[in-house]
Amino acid sequence: MDVQTLTFLIVGLSFALYIGIAIWARAGSTKEFYVAGGGVPPLANGMATAADWMSAASFISMAGIISFAGYDGSVYLMGWTGGYVLLAMCLAPYLRKFGKFTVPDFIGDRYYSRTARLVAIVCAIFICFTYIAGQMRGVGVVFSRFLEVEIETGVYIGMVIVFFYAVLGGMKGITYTQVAQYCVLVFAYLVPAIFISMMMTGHFFPQTGFGATLIGSDGVYVLDKLDGLSAELGFAQYTEGSKSMIDVFAITGALMVGTAGLPHVIVRFFTVPRVKDTRISAAWTLVFIAIVYTTAPAVAAFARVNMVDTINGKDGSGTAYAEAPAWIKNWERTGLITFDDKNGDGEMFYTAGKITDPNSANEVNVDRDIMVLANPEIANLPAWVIALVAAGGIAAALSTTAGLLLVISTSVSHDLLKRTLKPDITDKQELLAARLAAMVAIVISAYFGINPPGFVASVVAFAFGLAAASFFPAIIMGIFSKTMNREGAVAGMVTGIGFTAAYIIFFKFVSPDLNSPENWFLGISPEGIGLIGMIINFAVAAIVLKFTQPTPVEIQEMVEGIRNPKGSAEAHDH
Structure with missing residues (x-):
């Protein structure tokens, strides 16, 4: 069977599995809709959290960034992994012991304020829609190539699938669907990586192949080969960074603390039966995440070597466009690879684009988001592997989209309606409101998928920055502070997210021509500015606290109760 037929078959079977699970696990109450009834086993929750966590940015875009940026791309690996550890150790168990459904729920009750709850709701919705924009672009990229449909059509198909299991099943349906999606995406990520590692280095494990010598190269290591290719083509050396140290630190920091503030990941820890299960669940999640994250640098390096060799030819003299490999023509149809024959010789040549000689100027533009998806085609792997990668990419994007949609729907139905505007609505009415909110959110997210504001990992990095600066x-x-009051918390959140959003919007959308290190504040890029937003949040909160009323005694006692480990193993809902 050809690639397209196999893709329809494998993706179709995975969709049928997701919808079947959603029907089996459909939510019958608000508790099942919001937190899956609080009865998800730690191992299953670990898989579901990993799927929620490893979005299109992790599956599709992270290796693409590392492939193009080399050392500079490592900030995503360090930030996202370190942030997950921070979340698991410092936040998740305490929030689970608090026993609420959502992050705005915690902030509203902890800061004894309707205003604080409303600010948290706005922040949650803003962050989630920013994140969804990246996921829906990922869905569009996958569908446009492998199902050979327009990106818009692909986004609509994704909408329908997510609608079934997010709106029907709520957190219960999403959780068990995400377990299946994790299995699909990790299998889809590892199989081609293992194939290519064996072909290029003879190593079964991509992690060891990454540091090995290339077969038939007289002992040349993979990274040495990449450094040589990069230098020849006018790029910075692959293993040396071009970013300033402060920007690397800021981006890594923003991604770390942003991870710990992401509402759709935090809510996953409310689904386990006991507080101690949050740590067990977190440990399993880290194992499942590490399987993909330790493979990503190898996938990036192998894809980069193969891409340059197939475009420029093994001897580096270029490849005749008429004889270009099938994968180039396939991706060219999507517009994600373009060829501009600048010297009219019919030969493709890929360089940094900074070479003054017009006969060797860059003629091929490659969208970095395609590297993981195109990798099996570049390496001439079997058609079923290519189809499997397509199913994995879709699983990664849809699993995270579903989690984000749930946060939006619960923010509207539970935090805004039930806890703020209409506290007397029934459980059934609240469930209906949650489903309607999810439907509206799906439509808005489809718009972002069709009109994306940037490439996947970049957009997702902004969501992390916003979470770092607010939540x-x-x-x-x-x-950890019994004395922090509502005025301080609200002022901190508003100024933190306001500063961060304004900085990102200015440099990325208002004046992109000024988006360069000499114009950035302290040399920090928009991807890393969330760390400064976080510092501003803390500082403003501390200053406002000095000039406002102290926290009530009963709230201080409640905070003491959250931190007290006594009885945490038995704690259920409070």
């Missing part, structure tokens, strides 16, 4: 300080102070 993380409020949650940390809410858990």
